[in-house]
Amino acid sequence: MxxxxxxxxxxxxxxxxxxxxxxxxxxxxxxxxxxxxxxxxxxxxxxxxxxxxxxxxxxxxxxxxxxxxxxxxxxxxxxxxxxxxxxxxxxxxxxxxxxxxxxxxxxxxxxxxIANLQRKNLNTIERALAFEKILSNGLFADRKELSQAIGKDETYVNDLLNTLSMAPRVVEHLAKTNAVRDARLLRMIRRAAPLHKPEGEQRQWELYMLVVNQNMNRSQLADHLKKDKPKQPAQWNIKFRQRQVDITLKTGKLTPERIEKIQELLAKKLEDLLEELS
Structure with missing residues (x-):
């Protein structure tokens, strides 16, 4: 279409x-x-x-x-x-x-x-609101038909419409400034800070402003989120036998350097443990 x-x-x-x-x-x-x-x-x-x-x-x-x-x-x-x-x-x-x-x-x-959507200089929120209104008026059957009509993939339409469900401060700032025009970048912010989680709204706002202030692209935000990801607690299992103790430790990918470091740490901890038990 x-x-x-x-x-x-x-x-x-x-x-x-x-x-x-x-x-x-x-x-x-x-x-x-x-x-x-x-x-x-x-x-x-x-x-x-x-x-x-x-x-x-x-x-x-x-x-x-x-x-x-x-x-x-x-x-x-x-x-x-x-x-x-x-x-x-x-x-x-x-x-x-x-x-x-x-x-x-x-x-x-x-x-x-379609002609006016393609020509008119709408910001992210204005375009999302236009899409929402078009769909609510029944001009297109669904998001897929709308995406085909404007020559975009359905993911683009979904991402744009989903910006309307972001934290109110984010939506208001976007409407006034159009500071982030990449709908997929906004999707990354939503996924990293979903509103249903505790402090989700504040976290989403902070991430959004970080992207705005540092002019981040998707790759830069992905790197930041990777570094900012909380460390998972070590996963280990102990099996007690009659004359021995079996310890299984999940370490992630092992490199020669990582193996050497683990051996040193385990040897020291085991020496301390045996000394306390003696």
Missing amino acids: RLKNFQRFDTMQLLKKIPVDLIDVSPWQGRLLDMSVEPQGDTSPAEAEALEQLMQSIEINGLMQPITVREIDGRYELVDGHRRLLAHLRLGLPEIPALVSHYTDKQAQALTV
Whole structure:
């Protein structure tokens, strides 16, 4: 369900110039991503600059890529091309080149959402919330179908959605700063400090801030977690016989140096033990 797959599906698209006042925004565009095609609509500085550049290009070269619409009851619903339509509205141009498609409701809704998700500069939490809202509205059957539609693997979608269940302070900081953009790195933090464990929320926050402050990648965090892992108590077993004691000690991987050290330590401990028993 990627964009190119939709375009391949509809081979009956008709290219024509359409009056801009006959084009309506897709209801899914406003509902899911809170965007507007009104000429006076607010935009961020980056979006405003990009829009200004597009307007200059249209004035000089015309529109290089037509928008995509579908005809409904004598009017047209915008499927793809929000910024191009907005540029024409700002320039006061009466018509815009458009491909008139024959998408079904679901195809049009999906294409509108996917196009905006791919283009809009969403941070990690905003994207996760958008995915959550898309799924709750039933546009896609499940996470697998959503992942196929946006051209990502299902693990990516799961990781992104799971960021919403992290410690509240982590989610709030991510929403404000977008300090960690790697969803798999956030997954490592969640697994190392699950919230159901004692002090899990505090531990998760500390790990998150460590990653932020030291600009860690996955490999660096893995090294830190390995060093920070608490040492496991020695595992040993004793069997008492009539004239001897058998001691089994689990040592882990043995190297020549490790064997020599164990022999020295055991010899000393056994000498002390025999001396006390004598």
